[in-house]
Amino acid sequence: MIQPDGKAAAWAEAERLTAHFRAAGALPVEADILQPADTLLDLYGEDIRARAYVTTDPLRGEMMLRPDFTVPVVQMHMSSGADPARYTYAGEVFRRQEIDPHRPVEYLQVGYEVFDGQDPAAADAEVFAVISDALSGLPLRAATGDIGILMAAVRGLRTTDARKAALLRHIWRPRRFRALLERFGGRVPAPPTRVALLEAADPMALAGADIGLRGRDEVEARIEALREDAAAAPISAEEVSLIDAILALRETVPMVLSQLRDIAMDLPAVGSAVQMLSRRSDALAARGVAVDTLEFEGSFGRTALEYYDGFVFGLYIDGRPELPPIATGGRYDALTTVLGGGRAVPAVGGVIRPGLVVSLRGGA
Numbered sequence: 001m002i003q004p005d006g007k008a009a010a011w012a013e014a015e016r017l018t019a020h021f022r023a024a025g026a027l028p029v030e031a032d033i034l035q036p037a038d039t040l041l042d043l044y045g046e047d048i049r050a051r052a053y054v055t056t057d058p059l060r061g062e063m064m065l066r067p068d069f070t071v072p073v074v075q076m077h078m079s080s081g082a083d084p085a086r087y088t089y090a091g092e093v094f095r096r097q098e099i100d101p102h103r104p105v106e107y108l109q110v111g112y113e114v115f116d117g118q119d120p121a122a123a124d125a126e127v128f129a130v131i132s133d134a135l136s137g138l139p140l141r142a143a144t145g146d147i148g149i150l151m152a153a154v155r156g157l158r159t160t161d162a163r164k165a166a167l168l169r170h171i172w173r174p175r176r177f178r179a180l181l182e183r184f185g186g187r188v189p190a191p192p193t194r195v196a197l198l199e200a201a202d203p204m205a206l207a208g209a210d211i212g213l214r215g216r217d218e219v220e221a222r223i224e225a226l227r228e229d230a231a232a233a234p235i236s237a238e239e240v241s242l243i244d245a246i247l248a249l250r251e252t253v254p255m256v257l258s259q260l261r262d263i264a265m266d267l268p269a270v271g272s273a274v275q276m277l278s279r280r281s282d283a284l285a286a287r288g289v290a291v292d293t294l295e296f297e298g299s300f301g302r303t304a305l306e307y308y309d310g311f312v313f314g315l316y317i318d319g320r321p322e323l324p325p326i327a328t329g330g331r332y333d334a335l336t337t338v339l340g341g342g343r344a345v346p347a348v349g350g351v352i353r354p355g356l357v358v359s360l361r362g363g364a
Contacts, residue, residue, distance in 0.1 A: 010108050013354035014090040017110040020134045021088035024126075026112055029087045031072035037062035039071060043338065044306060053094050053105075065094035069111050070307065070332065070349065071339070077115050077347075078340040084116035090354075103324060104355075112329075113349030115336075120346050121276060124311040124331060125283035131327050131350045132289070132315065138360055139318040140326060144253070145300025147171065148310040148331070149260065149273040153246055156269020159184060159235045162225060172306035174299065181243060186234030242267045249298030253281050256296040280311060307335040311348065317360060326360070327352045 018028060038061065040048050053065040066072070069089050077085060090110045097103045112130055114123045132142070154167045163184050170176040182188045242263055249256050260274045285291050301312030310331030317323050329350020337344040 007108075009358045010355040011090075013358050014108050014110045017134055017352055017354060017357075018088050018090050021086075021110070021112045021130065024086070024112070024130045026086040026088035029073060029076060029089050031066060031069050031076070031089060031091070033066050033092070034063045035066050035072060036060065037064045039075075039339075040064055040067070043071070043335075051096055053096065066091070067095055068093050068351070069109060070113070070335070073111075073113055073349075074332075074336055074339045074347065077113075078336060078343065078345065082115075083345060084114070084118065086115075087111075087113045108354050109351045110354055111349055111351040113347065115345050115347045117346035119283075120310075120331070120333075120348070121279035122283045123346070123348050124280050125287050125289070127329055127348050127350050128284065128311075128313055129287040129289055131329065131352060134352065135315060135327060135357065138326070138357070140315045141295070141318045142313065142315050143295045143297055143300055144311070144313045145297050146273065146277055146311055147301055147308050148276065149270055150243075150246055150298070151309060152270045152273040153243055153267055156267055157235055157239050157243075160229070160232050162229060163232065163235070172302050174302050177302075181235070181240060184235045185237065185240040187240075190230065239267070246270075246298045249296060251296060253277075253284075253291045253294045253296045256298075257281065276310070301330060307332045309334045313350070317356070324353070324356070326356045 022028065034055075034057075037052075037054055040052070041062075048064075048067070052067045055063050055065075057063050069091070073087055073089065077087070088111060090108065092106050093109045094106050097105055112127060114127055116123050128144075150171060151168060154164055154171070157164055157167075163180075166180055167177060167184070170180060179188075183190065245259075245263055249259060251259070257274070257278055260270065260277065264271045264274050281291050284294070300314070301308050308330035310333065312330035313328065314325040315327040316325050327350060329348070331346075331348040333344060333346050336347050
């Protein structure tokens with residue numbers, strides 16, 4: 001297995017990458033290693049605890065060792081008001097590894113972030129090309145996707161707003177998303193406990209006046225929402241099939257574009273997202289990227305930190321699928337809205353792991 005050659009070599013590579021990003025117009029910035037946990041918990045819920053190291057400070061409350069740089073960099077940018085802006089940063093991030101004990105829990109990240117709404121497709125292409133250029137000469141395989149297409153498809157379903165909201169909330173949890181899609185499509189029955197609750201003469205008596213921290217009003221509202229869901233017509237088999245077709249896409253960008261244009265005939269809601277993919281393809285080609293052989297996967301990026309909502313990409317060590325990607329990135333417009341108090345700034349960025357770059361160049 002590829003192992004980092006040591007922190008000194010990784011830091012030297014980080015400095016080289018930072019210089020590369022500065023030459024592309026990025027301003028160097030820093031972020032505290034200890035980050036307030038409440039912001040990340042508000043964004044991702046309790047799921048983030050499974051991936052981050054959490055501690056408690058008697059004066060500051062819960063804190064997390066920095067799981068990545070994107071959130072603090074977005075906070076910094078949204079408070080500065082600069083537009084457009086490009087940033088680069090380098091430092092350790094910390095991720096718990098509960099499945100693979102061989103993956104490091106602490107490693108260096110070097111990033112490049114672009115906040116520019118003038119031409120989002122061009123900004124997407126810029127980030128991908130600048131990061132790819134920084135890794136030129138390495139045996140890497142590129143994969144791309146676009147979570148915005150799946151999100152647009154979900155929003156276009158002929159079903160209730162509550163069902164669409166549930167599916168959107170679980171896009172980054174593929175198994176939960178699939179279970180919901182199957183149930184909303186009538187392919188699997190509702191859980192027996194839910195059926196019993198709704199068929200009870202007095203559901204509140206069965207549920208109890210208080211469940212955990214929920215009060216009676218919350219329980220009643222939840223029961224009413226369950227009734228409305230039970231009364232809703234299932235999502236049509238045709239629309240479920242269209243979602244499945246999007247998730248199953250795995251071809252070169254030109255081939256995917258052709259297939260998506262066909263899907264858009266039956267699901268017009270994805271039309272704008274497909275046009276965005278087409279513009280991005282043109283912008284990538286203009287930067288010298290070989291889009292005719294660039295891979296696109298309809299489900300790519302759905303297991304990353306859940307702030308990406310558009311273009312996503314990863315660069316992998318060719319022939320070593322068991323290893324983590326050497327670089328990843330994507331678009332996260334919605335995150336700027338949340339952290340900017342309603343003010344949105346189109347944003348896209350990516351990170352490189354310099355330790356893996358050192359090992360790969362050393363032939364380890």
